Amino acid sequence: MNTHIYDAIVIGAGGMGSATAYQLAKSGADVLVLEQFQRGHTFGSSHGETRIIRFFYDKAFYTELMKTAYAEWRALESASGKSLLFITGSVGIGAKGNPYGRAARESLDVAGVESEWWDAAELAERFPQFRVTNDMDILWQKDTGFLRAAECVSTHLQLAEQHGATVREETAVTNIDWQADVPTVQTEDGQFHGKKVVVTAGAWAGTLLAELDLPLTVTKQQVCYYQPADIERFQPDRFPVFTESTPEGEFIYGIPAFGRNGLKIARHGRGQIISADTPERTPDADYIAHIDAYVQERMPELGKTTHTEVCLYTETPDEDFIIDAHPHCPNVLIAAGFSGHGFKFCALVGRIMSELVRKGETGFDIQPFRIDREHQISSGIPRLSS
Template sequence: MAEQVYDVIVIGSGVMGSSTAYSLAKKGRKTLILEQFPILHSRGSSHGLSRMTKLGYREQYYTHMMVNSFKMLAELERETGTELWINCGALGIGPENDDYLCDVKKALTNVGGAVDVLADEELKKRYPMLSYPQDHVGLLDHKGGLLKADCILRGLQTVFRQRGGEIRDCEPVMAIHPGATVTVTTSKGTYEAASVVIAAGSWADKILGPLGLSLPLTIQRVTVCYCRELNPGSHSPDHLPCFAELYGSPPYEMWGLPSYEYPGFAKFGLHSGPEISPDTRDQPDGKWVTDRVTAYVKEHFPGLEPTPSITEQCIYTMTPDEDFIMDYHPQHHSIVVAAGFSGHGFKLALVVGDALSDMAMGQVPKYDMKPFKIARFQDASSQ
């Protein structure tokens, strides 16, 4: 017998699970979050103090979602009475007439977003701490900035609890039994709900495997690097926006944020890392990642010490096309699957939670969900 019965059980307390639960609680649903680790842990993809946000995406469907994301972020700020982001801008860097930057500019224009194209001299004048070739331009997304990630995650969980939601941490899921209601057995008890949302990050396959579903997910360990300013304060959000560039051959994405969580240290990360198992994350060698960051900073950020003074780790869980998975289990409509958000998911978490909550309630989300279907991988494999 189940100890308690809920409308929805959410598995995973990262930003996607917490946002989904937050949305469900606001819609009046009795909701439980189950988390295998202590709450606000650092084992997955949602910990840390900062993330980049932006309005413009190459994909128009993400740009439209981001319009709502900013509105929902403002609502969460009002609910928590807390500042949740710093509007310092987001700068895309690349060669003039770069296809990617042109697509982002078009997407921004389509939604009325403010954008500047900064050619060589203007880029140097606006951001003298940067050093890029003369043929490079900067595409400044005025709506972009720095998300206060830990404050957002805490805020979602606080409002969720205030609205009657329940969080049980240190309680791994042992089994899920679909049926007229879904029964979830954990290390400590048994619970029932009309539907379940699985938002377990890099542990998704471990939970979905017994349910007969395997997803094409790649798990990577990403090293976040912090480089010291030579001139204190020169790389603060007042002077430096968040930024990203595709570089190298084959191209890798390098991203960075101004000095925030470690005052006097700018933050850098490579959108890649060694493939890992989430339970043995520290075993593979990742020195090549910090070597790439060091070389990049040395070339393009002369006002920083190129060798990172501080490094931290995060886990990315990626799909082959780097689009999310938000879909029902193919055989069990009462189970919603949410996975593959890493690398760019945090900024969209509030919208994702809204969509997943609608799905868990049997309603149709107000977003274009076609890019997030599980069947796209099956269709690709048959071609």
């Protein structure tokens, strides 16, 4: 029988779990990470080459947290000796006076982060790859960029192991006994005990914490890649991250060519509701045609989609995260519901979870992420989040 008691057991080795394991192990904790698949798998939310990192949000508390999140990513680069965060700047495209652009600008102004309005002529001068019309506003923000997503996860895990954490792959947690004297985690390979248990289970969090009936919805998300003939014009040193809120209420985003698949373009929004265990991972032809049509109008030289990927969002009704203790057991801590915009926060969430495990509190403002908050129904307006 396994009688060892870990300081912390982290369930899930995705973006949030890997960062939490690193921060805990770095601080000297005895950490066990349990991951149901192999590390780097593609069934959850953190795979693929890139994720956008940016300051602008329509809620000021996110912009404020991003100040530390950027610093944590840079600290990870220093600790690992790897380049993980690339700054490209971003253009936010929308109809003149569009509410998304205004809200983004306001959040930046409040936080003291510089940004500029451009018109179509200025965009054409800086980035002639775009075709826009004179009735559009362009918001330029120089600090936006992208993270090497899969590399960030593997780096956090590697460093966690270097600091003594144990990572067990292909070990699915089937139950958390939080009523036991020491929280006990059940797996097909036996049970493990931890003074604290951290649940960073992504799209599976709702099932694992079924007793809490968390308001989490898992949706299928699809991304399209492009490899234009002159791909040099779309490299990160010549092309920015972009976002566009369309008059139809859609929110489209794109990341410059990086890695083997080229430029990534996708729609951020509520996708088809599915179960995290749905094996079907085929992109929809209609969706690809829709993104191709958008690209044809906005960046015609990109041509047509050459590759696609499917990924999962785990959404809360108000699209804000859940970061809190289990309401019935302070020794079980939860980080879930990252609603399609969490990756940029992973390094910071790792630090917050580590503080919650070790000290029972954190100096960061996690009030908006309380589990018992009133879950406001989303306005249906695509937030500037991805």
